[in-house]
Amino acid sequence: MTAAPLVVLDCDSTTIQDEVIELIADAAGSREEVARITERAMQGELDFSESLAERVATLAGTGEAVFADAYARIRLSPGIRELIAAVHDRGGKVAVVSGGFHEVLDPLAKELGLDFWRANRLEVVDGALTGKTVGPVVDGDAKAAALREWAAESNTPLSATMAIGDGANDLRMMETARIGVSYNGKPIVRERADEAIEGDLALAIPFLDRLG
Numbered sequence: 001m002t003a004a005p006l007v008v009l010d011c012d013s014t015t016i017q018d019e020v021i022e023l024i025a026d027a028a029g030s031r032e033e034v035a036r037i038t039e040r041a042m043q044g045e046l047d048f049s050e051s052l053a054e055r056v057a058t059l060a061g062t063g064e065a066v067f068a069d070a071y072a073r074i075r076l077s078p079g080i081r082e083l084i085a086a087v088h089d090r091g092g093k094v095a096v097v098s099g100g101f102h103e104v105l106d107p108l109a110k111e112l113g114l115d116f117w118r119a120n121r122l123e124v125v126d127g128a129l130t131g132k133t134v135g136p137v138v139d140g141d142a143k144a145a146a147l148r149e150w151a152a153e154s155n156t157p158l159s160a161t162m163a164i165g166d167g168a169n170d171l172r173m174m175e176t177a178r179i180g181v182s183y184n185g186k187p188i189v190r191e192r193a194d195e196a197i198e199g200d201l202a203l204a205i206p207f208l209d210r211l212g
Contacts, residue, residue: 002212003160004091007083007204008147008173010165011098011105011119013042014183014201015112016074020100021055023070028129030058044168044188048099048139053132056122060131064124067103074104076112077183079202084112086205093154097146099138099169116150118142144172160211164204165189179207 012019025034034055041051084094095116098105102119109117120138123130136142143165151161163170163177166185171192174180181204182193190196197203 003157004093004154005087005208005211006093006095006147006151006154006156006161007087007208008095008097008116008143008150008161008163008177009080009201010143010167010170011096011108012100013166014164014170015077015080015096016108017077018074020070020074020098020104021059023073024059024062024066024101024129025055027066027069028059028062034058041169042167043186048169049137052099052120052137052139056129056133057131059122059129062129064103064127064129066129067101071104071107074108077201079200079204080112082202083204084114086202086208088113090208092160092208093150093156095146095150097138097143097173099143115154116146118146140169140172143170144176147173147176162204162207162211164201178211181207 009015022031022035025031037051037055040046041048087094093115098119100119102121105119120133123132123134159178161177162179163173164181164183180194182189182196
């Protein structure tokens with residue numbers, strides 16, 4: 001009997017079309033600077049943890065109401081609901097692990113019916129962002145570790161796992177999974193992925209039949 005699959009996706013620019021930190025940065029007036037740093041990190045030119053700290057620092061003083069505003073503005077990537085349904089139809093699990101933020105991923109996970117999710121958490125004091133994160137940073141190594149953890153928790157062999165991402169910090173989890181899929185990926189990601197798709201996440205559904 002074929003094992004039920006586990007599919008782990010990146011969040012920003014994969015599960016959703018947006019970069020949440022850029023939506024938050026709109027309110028802080030630092031979107032241009034944040035977008036520039038994000039792009040360099042996703043291309044693999046900057047260490048992710050350092051780039052995250054640099055970007056989050058620009059958000060200091062922004063009111064926490066910005067989370068609801070950012071969530072209201074996110075756009076789901078085409079095919080995400082179909083992909084989740086296909087995995088669940090096979091008795092499998094869907095997870096999202098993000099270098100972004102729990103404050104936006106938590107309601108998104110409920111909306112999409114995700115089985116597991118993990119992200120960074122922004123520090124808020126007296127109703128405003130401090131410009132720092134709290135807890136361990138979700139970087140490339142943490143994403144790969146999350147995939148292994150969720151596979152063990154759901155009794156899924158790594159041979160039945162698939163990881164989907166777009167940026168350099170997704171490469172370790174893509175290499176850990178049986179099939180690593182580039183979705184609208186940066187050149188370094190397309191080059192190292194097992195499969196590459198563009199535009200529609202439902203294009204990954206046929207790959208499920210190769211897991212087990």
